[in-house]
Amino acid sequence: MAIITGKQYINRIDDLQNEVWIEGERVEGKLSLHPAFRGILKSKGLLYDMQHDPSAQSVLTRTDNECDELINFSFKQPVTMEDLQKRKEAIQLWARKSGGTIGRSPDYINTAIMTLATSHTYFDEPYATSIKTIYNESKKKDLSFTHTFINPQANRSPHYFESLQEQTKEQIIAAKIIEKKEQGIVIHGARLLATQGGMTDEILVLPVGGDTLDDNYIYAFAIPSNTPGLRFLCREPYASQATSSYDHPFTYQFDEIDSVVVFDHVLVPWERVFIYQQKDIVRRLSIDTNLTEMLLFQAISRQVVKTEFLLGICESIATTISVHEYQHVQDKISEVITTFEIMKSLLESSINGAAPNRFGTMVPARNPLMVASTYYQKTYPRLIEILHLLGASGLIALPTENDFSSSIGADLHQYLQAKNAKAKERVQLFRLAWDLTMSPFGSRQTQYERFFFGDPIRQSSYLYQAYDKSFFIKQIKEFLKNCTT
Numbered sequence: 001m002a003i004i005t006g007k008q009y010i011n012r013i014d015d016l017q018n019e020v021w022i023e024g025e026r027v028e029g030k031l032s033l034h035p036a037f038r039g040i041l042k043s044k045g046l047l048y049d050m051q052h053d054p055s056a057q058s059v060l061t062r063t064d065n066e067c068d069e070l071i072n073f074s075f076k077q078p079v080t081m082e083d084l085q086k087r088k089e090a091i092q093l094w095a096r097k098s099g100g101t102i103g104r105s106p107d108y109i110n111t112a113i114m115t116l117a118t119s120h121t122y123f124d125e126p127y128a129t130s131i132k133t134i135y136n137e138s139k140k141k142d143l144s145f146t147h148t149f150i151n152p153q154a155n156r157s158p159h160y161f162e163s164l165q166e167q168t169k170e171q172i173i174a175a176k177i178i179e180k181k182e183q184g185i186v187i188h189g190a191r192l193l194a195t196q197g198g199m200t201d202e203i204l205v206l207p208v209g210g211d212t213l214d215d216n217y218i219y220a221f222a223i224p225s226n227t228p229g230l231r232f233l234c235r236e237p238y239a240s241q242a243t244s245s246y247d248h249p250f251t252y253q254f255d256e257i258d259s260v261v262v263f264d265h266v267l268v269p270w271e272r273v274f275i276y277q278q279k280d281i282v283r284r285l286s287i288d289t290n291l292t293e294m295l296l297f298q299a300i301s302r303q304v305v306k307t308e309f310l311l312g313i314c315e316s317i318a319t320t321i322s323v324h325e326y327q328h329v330q331d332k333i334s335e336v337i338t339t340f341e342i343m344k345s346l347l348e349s350s351i352n353g354a355a356p357n358r359f360g361t362m363v364p365a366r367n368p369l370m371v372a373s374t375y376y377q378k379t380y381p382r383l384i385e386i387l388h389l390l391g392a393s394g395l396i397a398l399p400t401e402n403d404f405s406s407s408i409g410a411d412l413h414q415y416l417q418a419k420n421a422k423a424k425e426r427v428q429l430f431r432l433a434w435d436l437t438m439s440p441f442g443s444r445q446t447q448y449e450r451f452f453f454g455d456p457i458r459q460s461s462y463l464y465q466a467y468d469k470s471f472f473i474k475q476i477k478e479f480l481k482n483c484t485t
């Protein structure tokens with residue numbers, strides 16, 4: 001059976017001994033025992049365990065013709081609309097386990113690997129074989145990936161090209177090819193921002209978008225996370241301080257950690273490289289392979305679940321403290337309902353408008369997905385603001401679970417009760433809302449959704465540029481023609 005269990009996943013990550021740095025130290029020993037990682041590793045493990053649960057297995061796994069074993073749903077190429085529907089159900093089943101807060105559940109990048117490999121004829125040889133090999137190995141071993149596709153934020157001026165400066169190796173910032181060898185290419189420099197860096201089996205490195213004047217920045221590959229010279233420099237963890245799932249229900253379980261990835265003279269073997277200095281391939285990669293649509297389909301399916309969850313929290317808060325009869329409260333919650341229905345409809349519309357591409361993949365329609373993505377980047381912060389407005393001081397007056405069992409417990413039980421909940425239940429609900437929107441974990445969630453799939457300004461610009469507006473212009477011309485007499 002290709003599908004792994006949670007235990008197998010955790011053991012595999014522990015055995016890799018990836019070079020992970022956090023709070024000034026290299027993680028020694030098992031990553032799964034480190035306070036910053038144990039919660040998220042356990043939560044990801046539970047996702048893998050669901051593949052073996054008889055009540056979820058038919059949703060989360062597929063049979064595979066090539067390896068004649070059950071594989072994770074995300075590795076299976078969808079070829080019919082029904083496949084897309086089933087894919088959506090599987091993504092959402094996993095997403096519900098974290099209220100949509102695990103942005104990089106394994107199905108996200110597995111989808112990229114599947115999409116690129118089933119489009120292998122898009123690549124020249126020997127690179128076509130490389131991506132097929134990476135895919136076959138991934139689905140057989142049920143591998144997970146982190147990924148990086150942006151350069152460090154050193155200088156984003158439109159007039160700056162790092163490659164145009166004369167550089168010694170010490171001056172390199174953005175990761176680039178510094179040597180071509182018989183065994184492979186040598187990469188040196190850094191990339192951002194690998195969420196879950198160090199806690200996946202492998203890392204997928206995709207080209208940075210936009211034009212580059214230097215071919216040494218044009219490459220794509222996947223390598224094991226423990227490849228010599230590969231370092232994951234993690235941000236400050238949020239989960240280390242979270243001691244219970246009552247106090248920090250999200251942080252405790254789902255802090256994914258983000259990391260800067262350093263490639264210190266990393267040798268990438270040729271058989272792991274699937275793009276090498278081919279500008280044209282990079283320019284049209286997302287469009288010609290439909291990578292954008294396939295990744296957005298995963299993301300929007302997850303965001304629907306997240307909105308569902310936000311709606312549940314808003315309504316629970318409003319009814320717990322009995323503010324739901326105020327018209328402005330109804331107005332605010334109806335904004336969340338509207339977002340939920342819009343996102344759900346755009347997702348369904350992408351399935352209804354799906355069409356097969358030349359590689360046989362049933363590709364969901366691009367426009368509804370692009371619209372959903374740009375819309376959510378701007379709307380998510382408003383949904384968070386609504387929760388803040390509904391919760392008011394209730395999001396601040398939040399004792400911990402320990403306080404309830406201390407000598408002030410009686411006061412808390414008396415003074416923090418609500419119309420429709422006992423004090424401890426009420427505080428638990430408000431802590432959930434706080435952790436999703438105001439704790440460091442919650443603030444990161446907002447930043448994550450804002451910048452998901454790229455800078456919102458450039459995302460809406462892509463939508464504008466790619467959207468066919470000819471019909472609308474023609475209609476206005478026709479209308480004006482009829483206004484002339």
Ligand SMILES: Cc1cc2nc3c(=O)[nH]c(=O)nc-3n(C[C@H](O)[C@H](O)[C@H](O)COP(=O)(O)OP(=O)(O)OC[C@H]3O[C@@H](n4cnc5c(N)ncnc54)[C@H](O)[C@@H]3O)c2cc1C
Pocket residue numbers: 104147148149150153156192193194195196258444447448451452453454455456457458
């Ligand atoms: C929580 C989180 C997790 C992430 N996880 C991952 C991950 O797993 N893998 C990964 O590869 N990436 C990840 N990212 C990175 C994400 O893809 C980027 O944040 C996004 O692409 C924007 O790039 P940037 O952060 O470098 O912003 P910048 O490009 O530096 O933008 C900064 C500001 O300058 C403006 N700006 C910059 N350049 C231009 C321009 N050319 N035109 C107009 N305006 C411009 C932007 O609008 C923005 O306001 C993550 C980001 C976050 C916040």
